[in-house]
Amino acid sequence: MDEEYDVIVLGTGLKECILSGLLSVDGLKVLHMDRNDYYGGDSTSLNLNQLWKRFRGEDKPPAHLGSSKDYNVDMVPKFMMANGTLVRTLIHTDVTKYLSFKAVDGSYVFSKGKIHKVPATDMEALKSPLMGLFEKRRARNFFIYVQDYNEADPKTHQGLDLTTMTTRELIAKYGLSDDTVDFIGHALALHRDDRYLNEPAIDTVKRMKLYAESLARFQGGSPYIYPLYGLGELPQGFARLSAVYGGTYMLNKPDCKVEFDMEGKVCGVTSEGETAKCKKVVCDPSYLPNKVRKIGKVARAIAIMSHPIASTNDSHSVQIILPQKQLGRKSDMYVFCCSYTHNVAPKGKFIAFVSTEAETDNPQSELKPGIDLLGQVDELFFDIYDRYEPVNEPSLDNCFVSTSYDATTHFETTVTDVLNMYTLITGKAVDLSVDLSAASAAEEY
Amino acid sequence: MASRRRTLLKVIILGDSGVGKTSLMNQYVNKKFSNQYKATIGADFLTKEVQFEDRLFTLQIWDTAGQERFQSLGVAFYRGADCCVLVYDVNSMKSFDNLNNWREEFLIQASPSDPDNFPFVLLGNKVDVDGGNSRVVSEKKAKAWCASKGNIPYFETSAKDGTNVEEAFQCIVKNALKNEPEEELYVPDTVDVVGGNRAQRSSGCC
Numbered sequence: 001m002d003e004e005y006d007v008i009v010l011g012t013g014l015k016e017c018i019l020s021g022l023l024s025v026d027g028l029k030v031l032h033m034d035r036n037d038y039y040g041g042d043s044t045s046l047n048l049n050q051l052w053k054r055f056r057g058e059d060k061p062p063a064h065l066g067s068s069k070d071y072n073v074d075m076v077p078k079f080m081m082a083n084g085t086l087v088r089t090l091i092h093t094d095v096t097k098y099l100s101f102k103a104v105d106g107s108y109v110f111s112k113g114k115i116h117k118v119p120a121t122d123m124e125a126l127k128s129p130l131m132g133l134f135e136k137r138r139a140r141n142f143f144i145y146v147q148d149y150n151e152a153d154p155k156t157h158q159g160l161d162l163t164t165m166t167t168r169e170l171i172a173k174y175g176l177s178d179d180t181v182d183f184i185g186h187a188l189a190l191h192r193d194d195r196y197l198n199e200p201a202i203d204t205v206k207r208m209k210l211y212a213e214s215l216a217r218f219q220g221g222s223p224y225i226y227p228l229y230g231l232g233e234l235p236q237g238f239a240r241l242s243a244v245y246g247g248t249y250m251l252n253k254p255d256c257k258v259e260f261d262m263e264g265k266v267c268g269v270t271s272e273g274e275t276a277k278c279k280k281v282v283c284d285p286s287y288l289p290n291k292v293r294k295i296g297k298v299a300r301a302i303a304i305m306s307h308p309i310a311s312t313n314d315s316h317s318v319q320i321i322l323p324q325k326q327l328g329r330k331s332d333m334y335v336f337c338c339s340y341t342h343n344v345a346p347k348g349k350f351i352a353f354v355s356t357e358a359e360t361d362n363p364q365s366e367l368k369p370g371i372d373l374l375g376q377v378d379e380l381f382f383d384i385y386d387r388y389e390p391v392n393e394p395s396l397d398n399c400f401v402s403t404s405y406d407a408t409t410h411f412e413t414t415v416t417d418v419l420n421m422y423t424l425i426t427g428k429a430v431d432l433s434v435d436l437s438a439a440s441a442a443e444e445y
Numbered sequence: 446m447a448s449r450r451r452t453l454l455k456v457i458i459l460g461d462s463g464v465g466k467t468s469l470m471n472q473y474v475n476k477k478f479s480n481q482y483k484a485t486i487g488a489d490f491l492t493k494e495v496q497f498e499d500r501l502f503t504l505q506i507w508d509t510a511g512q513e514r515f516q517s518l519g520v521a522f523y524r525g526a527d528c529c530v531l532v533y534d535v536n537s538m539k540s541f542d543n544l545n546n547w548r549e550e551f552l553i554q555a556s557p558s559d560p561d562n563f564p565f566v567l568l569g570n571k572v573d574v575d576g577g578n579s580r581v582v583s584e585k586k587a588k589a590w591c592a593s594k595g596n597i598p599y600f601e602t603s604a605k606d607g608t609n610v611e612e613a614f615q616c617i618v619k620n621a622l623k624n625e626p627e628e629e630l631y632v633p634d635t636v637d638v639v640g641g642n643r644a645q646r647s648s649g650c651c
Contacts, residue, residue: 039519069556082636091639098521100635218636225636229524236519243510244489249517 003276005031007425008269010256010283013041014235015402018418019282021093021241022430030247031276032239033269037252039239041284043405045072045232045344055381065304065378066346072230073302073344075383076405077336077353078414079104079224079319081210082217085415087225088432090237098237100228102342103220105315109187110322111179115311115373118187120221135180142174146208162202170201184208186323190409192332192357193324224410226317230344256287258399266398280398280425285388288401292388298407299363299384301354301370303377308350309337310375316341316350319409320373327369331357334409335370352377355407358384400425454621455525457507459547460532461540462514465570468604469532470506473614478605495618504618523554528564528621533582535569535601541582544590564620565597568613573603
């Protein structure tokens with residue numbers, strides 16, 4: 001420390017590490033600090049000892065659970081859309097070379113008290129009990145429309161302006177039933193509530209296209225991929241990118257205090273009696289609590305199990321969507337499960353998560369419908385936390401605060417926040433469009 | 446069951462900032478040396494095809510990328526290492542004294558299944574400096590340290606003029622091969638996110 005940097009980044013969450021990597025590649029002098037002695041911040045993956053320490057005080061985990069280092073338990077469980085913006089960012093930065101991924105076995109949806117596989121092929125769609133026969137024909141027409149839709153090509157719009165037409169209006173045109181609408185909106189477009197029905201249909205159509213493209217990308221049983229050793233690998237990969245391009249890393253830095261000048265602009269960060277000067281600070285909400293406001297609460301259960309989730313065809317990795325209407329609440333609930341096949345648990349063990357936006361004063365009991373799907377669990381933990389968003393004006397104080405991770409099923413909102421922050425910090429936009437074409441070209445040869 | 450034919454060996458290089466870790470791997474892989482010192486910028490991991498007893502291996506040598514300077518290497522860096530190379534500067538007693546810390550840090554972070562027999566190799570670098578006149582760590586002292594850690598191999602090197610670099614890495618490869626892979630590391634069905642480009646790229650020193 002006691003040096004001058006262009007940017008000081010506080011907290012090694014995934015958002016902060018992506019930004020640290022991008023800024024270092026741009027040639028900025030970056031100092032990246034974290035109060036913890038591990039990478040990942042709120043989005044880390046914990047080993048068993050860390051998990052026990054965090055949720056059970058100082059207890060030692062029971063020996064029958066196996067070796068601590070075999071566990072990599074995600075604190076923000078999400079899957080990656082195979083064609084989504086996080087994959088594009090990984091390819092753009094070449095951080096893929098530090099990581100390995102596996103396709104997620106399946107995606108399921110909870111409907112009328114049972115779970116059903118979200119069809120991944122035409123054959124599965126034909127057999128699926130989620131829709132009746134005539135409804136399938138109407139839905140197929142809708143899917144063809146969505147598949148052919150190209151924002152830049154008006155001929156594909158068939159006279160419909162999706163930027164003004166609501167999703168409800170578009171769906172009414174195809175005569176789809178309420179159950180089908182629910183399925184499309186929540187299991188394919190991955191909306192968490194029903195506000196999308198009254199919003200322009202373009203967003204839902206784009207989401208459905210992303211789902212289909214991700215499904216086709218690796219032709220697995222779902223549109224998702226997931227890194228070996230858990231999501232904690234992602235911040236470490238981007239941190240290494242930053243370091244390779246000159247970023248300086250300091251873990252285990254307590255009490256990082258952001259310093260401001262007379263005009264209220266950030267001028268440095270002090271830790272352990274030393275101050276590093278800087279022009280800008282990037283951080284997660286916990287480092288600048290006075291510049292954020294609470295915007296919600298996430299409720300999550302974390303389970304260690306010795307079996308796959310019932311009715312998922314013995315899947316080792318699976319997502320189950322419980323649409324809000326099925327549960328009688330405002331937001332969807334999600335169940336994630338991954339296992340020893342992803343090197344996140346010892347042989348024979350599974351890690352499952354139930355997540356949703358909290359809606360009552362008793363968030364733990366809200367999770368019951370998801371927990372009931374898990375069956376017998378060896379250990380259960382609850383993690384209830386507030387979410388924050390920045391309220392400061394970065395052009396005035398040069399502080400760029402990320403928004404907390406939400407309960408969404410994937411990383412699209414995470415990357416959107418990162419890209420927006422990057423543009424605010426640098427005045428430039430990251431172009432992620434070229435890379436997949438290049439990757440596809442490589443694929444063909 | 447049929448034995449797996451392993452083709453990738455991961456080797457990590459640990460030691461204090463400035464002892465010459467990056468220069469050593471550049472000398473071995475690229476036969477290059479740069480006098481310009483900057484706490485490592487641009488070094489990542491380098492790969493080299495090596496032949497050992499009629500078998501071809503891809504040796505993947507991981508530099509710390511400068512993250513060791515403030516003790517900020519992540520657990521992912523250590524995972525799956527087949528051999529750990531410890532480097533000190535023969536002209537710096539502090540870098541020699543810190544070897545214990547580096548070895549302990551490796552054993553904690555990597556958690557090998559057989560810590561007493563995990564293959565380490567020690568390199569005493571910069572033997573060329575000032576014709577050897579500024580040397581402060583004797584060969585005898587270093588060899589005693591190696592003996593106390595289970596007789597790990599020791600080489601005195603110069604990344605600058607190439608002294609013993611080839612010999613050291615031959616030994617490193619041999620020792621990496623002695624490390625039996627843990628069963629969990631065998632992963633048959635990962636997806637290739639980048640597409641058809643399967644060769645892993647490495648970057649050199651800028």
